[in-house]
Amino acid sequence: MEHTDLYINGTWHKTAERFDVINPATEQVIASVASADIADADAALDAAEAAMKDWAAQTPRHRSEVLRRAWELMTARLDHFAHLITLENGKAGADARGEAAYAAEFFRWFAEEAVRADGLITHAPASGARIMVQHKPAGLAVLITPWNYPAAMGTRKIAPALAAGCGVIIKPASETPLTMLALMPLLEEAGVPPGLVNVLPSRKTGALVDHMLHDPRVRVVSFTGSTGVGRKLLKSAADQVLKPAMELGGNAPVIVFEDADMETAIEGTMLAKMRNLGEACTAANRIYVHDSIAAAFTKRLSARMSALKVGDGTDPSVDVGPLVNADTRDKVAAFVADAVAKGARIECGGTVPDGPGYFYPPTVLSNVSEDADCVHDEIFGPVAAIQTFTDQAEVIARANATEYGLVAYVFSGDFKRALQVCERLDYGMVGLNRGLVSDPAAPFGGTKQSGLGREGGHEGMLEFMETQYIAASW
């Protein structure tokens, strides 16, 4: 591995303390990575503050062109990034390449958005003064990312922050710090000045992040990860009243109506369930199928799931890699055991294979009871848990009966009905006859305890900007 040290002010820093990164397919150590402490955080904050002064003063066109070059460079090196993602996260080659391309697209999208921080000028209705509204960079941003998308969850934050004119310190997940470190030379080559983007892997995560969130220069905390950690960060952020962007957990329902096109519903459910091996906040967690088509749907889904080839993701013939670590694999196995104890049937999969590697086979469960743990918690693995329904109002109520509200999926051939159902779902995003909603051009985010704010779309850049209003007379 070429880059395993801290990246501060455009240079690499070694540390006395280091930690191992494991390949989940082989359980072998693939790198020893530097672990940042408080002094490193201070150095990164100093560097980001200094770099941001110049960066924020650059023209939007300049920022746009740097981001555009980052997209071009990353697109030219997709295989390199995909390989790194597979090594540290485990996901299979096609999934990893898909992530690398998706990650690169955030640079292109926000290159286009950088020149569109539109303001407003209007007459105050009562006084006749002018109301002038503009958006300005919010300040230094601390970005914290999870292991499930080692590239994309980082670029989805870095690109809008840079487009807005902010400097950043990024704390990648400890399971997968290598991809983000490898991105830094590419950003340098694209023209990102030293100090503007700093990367601090660390095993002292809580203390390190808390320290940064209490530095008066920091104004934004942008986090993607579990709802539990998100709550803690919101509490820390309250002390300095930081601008929070929180992309948290999900419990996505899939609703398949009796009038759905079966092939579309199967393909969409496969994508919603198996993209990233189910290790996605958007993963189909509860699959509600109309009683009249449930048997046929279950049979076809099981055939598709059991045909997937499981193995080391570096083998191009493999469809499904390992889960990221032993804890995640054991948690998935426990969800299946609990569901079976409460009456579920295993249609395929369901057995942990011998190691090495944290593998779990694509699994379909039918007859899952409402009180099974997997109905209430994120499975975060390749287990499709099927329940049935007969009534539209009842299934909407069941789909909404969760503290999460990230994404739901609806499959129906009746567009009027489908749109009515979409509107009644309390979710930030709905996939309608589609198993994929993620798109850099669309506002990604959830309601309720799935988060605050949006990433991507036009909204993504505004998360890193403050609105200023000038009351003017002339």
Ligand code: NAP
């Ligand atoms: P996690 O445990 O919450 O970790 C995410 C990040 O937070 C990691 O960088 C982690 O660092 C850091 N962290 C952990 N404890 C912290 C603390 N006390 N203070 C500050 N930072 C802390 O989540 P995960 O297991 O990596 O990711 C899975 C979760 O992310 C799922 O719930 C999933 O739904 C959610 N997710 C949401 C979205 C979305 O867009 N809504 C996208 C992807 C994933 P260490 O690795 O060093 O512990």
